[in-house]
Amino acid sequence: MSIFVLPPYPLKPLSRISPSRYSALCACALKEIWASDRHLSLLPVSPSAHLGVIAHKLLEMAFAGHLADEDGMQSCWEKEVQQHESAMRNNPLERHLIPLASHASNYRVKQIMAYNMVRPFLREVGRVTKTGKSVVELWVQTEDGKIGGKIDMVKHTNEGISIIDYKTGMITDPNQNGHIKEDYKTQIKMYAALYFITCGKWPDKLVLMGLNQREYTIPFDKEVCLSIVKSAIDHFDGLNSRIEYGLDTEIFATPAPETCRYCVYRPACKSYWAIRGQNGWPLDFEGVIIEKKVLGNGLFKVELDNEGETTVIRGLSPDKHTFLNNDISEAMFCNLATDTVNGYYKETLMTTGYGSNEK
Numbered sequence: 001m002s003i004f005v006l007p008p009y010p011l012k013p014l015s016r017i018s019p020s021r022y023s024a025l026c027a028c029a030l031k032e033i034w035a036s037d038r039h040l041s042l043l044p045v046s047p048s049a050h051l052g053v054i055a056h057k058l059l060e061m062a063f064a065g066h067l068a069d070e071d072g073m074q075s076c077w078e079k080e081v082q083q084h085e086s087a088m089r090n091n092p093l094e095r096h097l098i099p100l101a102s103h104a105s106n107y108r109v110k111q112i113m114a115y116n117m118v119r120p121f122l123r124e125v126g127r128v129t130k131t132g133k134s135v136v137e138l139w140v141q142t143e144d145g146k147i148g149g150k151i152d153m154v155k156h157t158n159e160g161i162s163i164i165d166y167k168t169g170m171i172t173d174p175n176q177n178g179h180i181k182e183d184y185k186t187q188i189k190m191y192a193a194l195y196f197i198t199c200g201k202w203p204d205k206l207v208l209m210g211l212n213q214r215e216y217t218i219p220f221d222k223e224v225c226l227s228i229v230k231s232a233i234d235h236f237d238g239l240n241s242r243i244e245y246g247l248d249t250e251i252f253a254t255p256a257p258e259t260c261r262y263c264v265y266r267p268a269c270k271s272y273w274a275i276r277g278q279n280g281w282p283l284d285f286e287g288v289i290i291e292k293k294v295l296g297n298g299l300f301k302v303e304l305d306n307e308g309e310t311t312v313i314r315g316l317s318p319d320k321h322t323f324l325n326n327d328i329s330e331a332m333f334c335n336l337a338t339d340t341v342n343g344y345y346k347e348t349l350m351t352t353g354y355g356s357n358e359k
């Protein structure tokens, strides 16, 4: 049971399912329903994720013909970084994560890779779009509009039509023997079917393109592509009718370690707190405060009791967790790291806390 209570927002029906979010929706509908309604994040987004968004924005700007040359590309990157940092500065969960250049791992490498990915389009995209050989950011959807999204690039070559999806994150999954992520395969197959539905012809090749310029060709079967889109429509209809029927929020949650790890709504998710265990789950703890004190290094040490289980957390910054200076009886901390002693945990850059007073 979570001590953090999200205001009782009613769940709103989805307006559309995008191929880029369909796998995530299958993994946990609640997370996507909350995200589609733009609920405020309760945990910080990682600096690396910010960089991924910036890299994709750079690509979009190049596709749109707004980046004429090297200088334009570099100033666009700087502007996007500044905009992200400005938003992060106003977000108490993320303001300690700026500047991104210091906090995002391999910032410089990712910046160079993003430039390498975008550079060909400084010279080419205007020319090829004018000759009709490539189309960028092509909107495709089902006839009823329930499933839709933008294809990064459709390229017409002598070998036929290629759909290209640019990825700023890792395309292969180290936990799956380095195989291409299933989510990405599903996504591009949905784009193939949506392209057929919208344009009346099938692509000949599906390509995932990484930041490192490596191309991954995805084999596909037309019937399978259409059946994924059909399943997505059924999923859309089923979810929306259950939301409109007013079913409990928990019905839509499917907690699992790998799904919840990247969810920014964990603090408010009752299903997550009810089921989470030790192995593989994020290191989040909550409980009644047994002891709270400032150590010699100026950082808080907090001892929590959760139904007889004791957790000790050290190194908590009073500047970051200002609620610790108040009179609180319960606390929750997410994104901790194990400390040297069993049952002890410590703060990380991504640690976020909440406190309450039920006395």
Ligand code: SF4
Pocket: 028, 029, 030, 031, 253, 254, 255, 256, 259, 260, 263, 264, 265, 266, 269, 271, 272
């Ligand atoms: S915490 Fe887990 S179960 Fe809850 S909404 Fe997020 S992903 Fe779903």
